[in-house]
Amino acid sequence: RTPTPVIHHPSSIMHHTLPPLVVPLLLLLLDGLPGACSNPHEAAKSHRGVYEGLSESEILNIPRDVFQRLNEKALAKTVKMLQNKAKRMSSDDLRIPFPKPEYVCSTEHQYHQTNRSCNTCKSCCRDFSSASDPEQACVSCHKQQCMIGGPNFTLPSFLQPTIHYSPNCLWVSDWHDIAGAMTHRGLHHLFFGCNSVLGGWHHAVSDDLVHFAELPGAPRQIEETAQGMESYDTPCSGFVTLDDDGIPCAGFRQCGSEKGYGKGAHSWDVPMEVRCAQDVYLTKWGDPEFLFEVSYYRPIPYDPARPWIGEDGSWYMLVSTDACNETTKELPCMEGGSVMLYRSDTSLRGHEAEWQQVGEVYKTPDTVLKNTTLTKEMVTIDYIGALQGDPHGGSTRIFFNNVGGNGGGNGCCSGTTSYTVVRQETPDGMFLVNKSSNFDGVGMVDWGAFPVLDGALEKGLFGLDALGETIDRVYNMARTLGSEDSNQVLYGGRKVMFSWMILKDSISMISLGRDLSLDNDLTLLQAFVPELKGLRNPESHVQITNQSMTTSPGMHAEIYAEFTHSSTTLRSNGSYFGIKVFQCDEGTYTIIGVDLGLGLAIIDSRLQGRTSRIGGPLAVSKESLRELNNFTIHAYIDGGMIEMIVNNRTALSSPAFPNSQNCGKVSIY
Numbered sequence: 001r002t003p004t005p006v007i008h009h010p011s012s013i014m015h016h017t018l019p020p021l022v023v024p025l026l027l028l029l030l031d032g033l034p035g036a037c038s039n040p041h042e043a044a045k046s047h048r049g050v051y052e053g054l055s056e057s058e059i060l061n062i063p064r065d066v067f068q069r070l071n072e073k074a075l076a077k078t079v080k081m082l083q084n085k086a087k088r089m090s091s092d093d094l095r096i097p098f099p100k101p102e103y104v105c106s107t108e109h110q111y112h113q114t115n116r117s118c119n120t121c122k123s124c125c126r127d128f129s130s131a132s133d134p135e136q137a138c139v140s141c142h143k144q145q146c147m148i149g150g151p152n153f154t155l156p157s158f159l160q161p162t163i164h165y166s167p168n169c170l171w172v173s174d175w176h177d178i179a180g181a182m183t184h185r186g187l188h189h190l191f192f193g194c195n196s197v198l199g200g201w202h203h204a205v206s207d208d209l210v211h212f213a214e215l216p217g218a219p220r221q222i223e224e225t226a227q228g229m230e231s232y233d234t235p236c237s238g239f240v241t242l243d244d245d246g247i248p249c250a251g252f253r254q255c256g257s258e259k260g261y262g263k264g265a266h267s268w269d270v271p272m273e274v275r276c277a278q279d280v281y282l283t284k285w286g287d288p289e290f291l292f293e294v295s296y297y298r299p300i301p302y303d304p305a306r307p308w309i310g311e312d313g314s315w316y317m318l319v320s321t322d323a324c325n326e327t328t329k330e331l332p333c334m335e336g337g338s339v340m341l342y343r344s345d346t347s348l349r350g351h352e353a354e355w356q357q358v359g360e361v362y363k364t365p366d367t368v369l370k371n372t373t374l375t376k377e378m379v380t381i382d383y384i385g386a387l388q389g390d391p392h393g394g395s396t397r398i399f400f401n402n403v404g405g406n407g408g409g410n411g412c413c414s415g416t417t418s419y420t421v422v423r424q425e426t427p428d429g430m431f432l433v434n435k436s437s438n439f440d441g442v443g444m445v446d447w448g449a450f451p452v453l454d455g456a457l458e459k460g461l462f463g464l465d466a467l468g469e470t471i472d473r474v475y476n477m478a479r480t481l482g483s484e485d486s487n488q489v490l491y492g493g494r495k496v497m498f499s500w501m502i503l504k505d506s507i508s509m510i511s512l513g514r515d516l517s518l519d520n521d522l523t524l525l526q527a528f529v530p531e532l533k534g535l536r537n538p539e540s541h542v543q544i545t546n547q548s549m550t551t552s553p554g555m556h557a558e559i560y561a562e563f564t565h566s567s568t569t570l571r572s573n574g575s576y577f578g579i580k581v582f583q584c585d586e587g588t589y590t591i592i593g594v595d596l597g598l599g600l601a602i603i604d605s606r607l608q609g610r611t612s613r614i615g616g617p618l619a620v621s622k623e624s625l626r627e628l629n630n631f632t633i634h635a636y637i638d639g640g641m642i643e644m645i646v647n648n649r650t651a652l653s654s655p656a657f658p659n660s661q662n663c664g665k666v667s668i669y
Helices: 046-049 064-070 074-087 134-147 532-537 621-627
Strands: 004-007 026-029 178-185 187-193 200-206 223-224 231-233 239-242 246-250 271-277 289-292 315-322 337-344 355-364 382-385 395-404 418-421 443-446 474-481 496-504 508-509 514-518 524-530 556-564 576-583 590-595 599-604 614-617 629-636 642-644 652-653 665-668
Touching: 178 239, 178 246, 178 496, 187 474, 187 496, 200 271, 289 355, 382 474, 395 474, 418 474, 418 629, 496 614, 496 652, 524 590, 524 629, 556 576, 556 665, 576 629, 590 629, 590 642, 599 652, 614 652
Parallel strands: 026 556, 178 474
Antiparallel strands: 004 026, 178 187, 187 200, 223 231, 239 246, 246 271, 271 289, 315 337, 337 355, 382 395, 395 418, 418 443, 474 496, 496 508, 496 514, 514 524, 556 629, 576 590, 576 665, 590 599, 599 614, 629 642, 642 652
């Protein structure tokens, strides 16, 4: 193995109103990460006449082959959306400045993240207008109910992340799915569940995909009484997209109800709705507009994927269910999870919207592991296409599902994010799985929940066969943003994925952004967003070239390493190599690396709190692995969390729990 690492310590960074971020980095330099956004001007150059009257900045990044598949209706709808956007803004103010929110006490939950304040709890944030001294009443409420009793980081402070975004509403046992994600006018918005603290979604914003700050205002629980419904519950996981007029709208179902919507409805039958933004920063939201009724034999979230306009100009939306509504209507549902497709031939919302159920387009009980099954609904689904690198010109689609997210994943996958490679022959057609890709068409975005079986090497197990049933949930409930084009199915542009990550028990964080693209074999490629390079300080580079060298970047570091493996066999001395991180004086550490004998990327933190080594397949077969001589490891260690990507193909995330803040040494293994 031939390593060539480099180390450097970045300077302190002050970004907007966030506290300084000091991140020591250990890294190896590699040029040309995949997933960069393609030039939007080139894609539409041959069709420029269609966009007459619009500035270059408002041209959607539509690949030529996708453009040619659009019929007149779809093309007219695309142009209308652009023209309406152009009416509301000039090209000069397309990108808006980073917001400077003011936090006040009111009936709307207001909140911000510092060590001296909190995400204001539901019981605290109320209307004090009738108090004799409203301002003082508000201050007292904060002190009594939030600053003292608010969520706290319950692990040792040196395990607290500084590179990952981790507001204190993520330090409560709750669901924290990425409920919606959108890039709008130059700002990246993440919405995720924080119901226990906020009564709805949390709203985070960034202008660089690295530094996030909280904004007041997001879809929250409200009382809904339409058509006999009685619902006062949090919005469930949903989506954020642009409507026909280019207005951002959030869509979801409220998670629960006392009485259902409409005559004869089950108590849990709550309709799909949208609430649309009333300001450019997406902090003020309008009243609910109901799209269509959703009714199944049992209460489930019915998580929707982000709607999109198809090649035929109609709107489409996927809704996650199980496959037993028309059969046994019982659990366990041995037919597995199901996806229902809905269509509106006119518009997303308003009186013109005509949403109708098309029917089931995909169902399966299968998971990525053999002899494991999904026996309940699919969860927090997403659906994208037109990925960079697609050998089929953008027509390949990727369907994401968090297998077993609400239970029912027997042996797999603890609610972690899987992906399935599919295509649709028509806009409303069935999902046709590309069985020749990945593992019968299925892969995992992140393999951090999969343990390496004991004795796997001695038993001759390799790759996927060397992995056992999932042991926990780390990287899960992921969604994408990154392009001003909210139609991430049909149009090109950047696809950046973020997820909810669980450190331990009730302590969570948001993952680092990952650019997505496709390899020629339809493997999902991943690369940490290049904006993270802005944390580096080139003046402090140090190079490591052998196993005798040790450096001390600390508990927060970026690691980038290249290894060349010259052995002609997979089972030779030196087939297990990588980097030791979180090294402590008493000899404990975590290994991040590659085991060629098993055909796996590995994170081994058994000396620091994990019960098993975890692994992810480097390739689908021994033959394809033998073709690889070079291995790159790109990782971020951040307090107690590790995110690693090997060869831009295999991603693993894992917690580790060093016993002191002095466990910051790094060396080659």
